[in-house]
Amino acid sequence: MKTCCPSCQTIFRVTSEQIRARAGKVRCGQCRTVFNAIDSLLDDDAPLLTPIPPDQATVAASSDPATAAVQTWEEPTHRPAPATGLLLPPVPEPTDMQPADIPIESAPCSSEPGITSAEKPLAESPVRPHETRAMPGYGGWLEGVVGRPARPADKAMTSRTFATVAALLAVMLACQLVFHFRTAIAIGIPGLRPALTALSDALGTGMPLPRHSEWVSIENSELQIDPGRNKLLALQATLRNRAAYAQAYPALELTLTDSNDKVIARRVLQPDEYLLPSLLPEESFAANADVEIRLWIEAGGIKAAGYRLYVFYP
Numbered sequence: 001m002k003t004c005c006p007s008c009q010t011i012f013r014v015t016s017e018q019i020r021a022r023a024g025k026v027r028c029g030q031c032r033t034v035f036n037a038i039d040s041l042l043d044d045d046a047p048l049l050t051p052i053p054p055d056q057a058t059v060a061a062s063s064d065p066a067t068a069a070v071q072t073w074e075e076p077t078h079r080p081a082p083a084t085g086l087l088l089p090p091v092p093e094p095t096d097m098q099p100a101d102i103p104i105e106s107a108p109c110s111s112e113p114g115i116t117s118a119e120k121p122l123a124e125s126p127v128r129p130h131e132t133r134a135m136p137g138y139g140g141w142l143e144g145v146v147g148r149p150a151r152p153a154d155k156a157m158t159s160r161t162f163a164t165v166a167a168l169l170a171v172m173l174a175c176q177l178v179f180h181f182r183t184a185i186a187i188g189i190p191g192l193r194p195a196l197t198a199l200s201d202a203l204g205t206g207m208p209l210p211r212h213s214e215w216v217s218i219e220n221s222e223l224q225i226d227p228g229r230n231k232l233l234a235l236q237a238t239l240r241n242r243a244a245y246a247q248a249y250p251a252l253e254l255t256l257t258d259s260n261d262k263v264i265a266r267r268v269l270q271p272d273e274y275l276l277p278s279l280l281p282e283e284s285f286a287a288n289a290d291v292e293i294r295l296w297i298e299a300g301g302i303k304a305a306g307y308r309l310y311v312f313y314p
Contacts, residue, residue, distance in 0.1 A: 246284035
């Protein structure tokens with residue numbers, strides 16, 4: 001097959017594979033113009049012609065334009081053998097007739113000279129996008145994975161539920177804090193002591209008394225050996241609660257030392273051991289009150305030269 005370039009009128013040989021490669025679009029090997037080879041197909045008997053150069057055209061031209069035109073394009077009676085050195089250039093190599101490496105949609109066509117590749121509208125996508133819900137079975141699978149979208153009413157109900165649960169948790173936390181620090185609250189706000197005491201009694205825990213040893217002091221103390229019984233020691237002391245609130249009775253630590261101030265014996269005295277019978281250990285140590293202690297302790301032959309007396313809360 002042969003085709004003619006509409007731009008430079010050069011005739012080339014083309015194959016069906018080259019035409020099918022780009023839907024007929026080919027590039028001229030002479031002037032590099034892209035054109036539709038199908039629209040410019042010629043008969044196989046047409047000679048391979050190229051435009052005559054201007055300097056040679058003047059020699060071949062006749063004074064009669066009509067006669068010159070007839071002589072120039074006269075159809076030969078027989079096909080002469082190709083000869084070198086004539087005006088006809090050799091046929092370009094097939095490598096120059098490669099299909100145009102441009103998209104079919106944007107390649108310029110000789111039948112539409114007024115539209116360029118830049119002005120030609122782009123072709124629409126051959127496959128139109130579809131939403132996922134339009135695909136069979138996809139919508140149900142998607143809802144099973146991510147769940148149905150929450151409606152405004154469901155969101156409002158969820159928000160109210162969370163708010164209610166958060167409020168209940170806050171109230172429970174506040175109650176636990178009040179119960180844990182009820183003693184400190186009663187000290188800071190004495191008017192709440194009856195209510196806190198009633199709450200503790202209802203829960204069966206009781207209202208614990210403060211235990212601040214730094215507010216309990218020993219005003220005076222004395223340890224003597226009983227003259228009638230050498231194995232007994234007589235302890236006398238006065239405790240004072242300097243706090244502005246009632247406290248629990250503290251424990252006492254009695255330490256006996258020798259002449260070198262070395263510890264030879266130590267004993268801890270609980271409130272039920274040193275309090276007078278008229279005072280109960282369960283009762284509170286009143287604010288700004290004094291307690292007299294008088295106690296006999298069996299020494300068991302220990303010869304003590306000194307002693308120490310401390311107040312603490314176990």
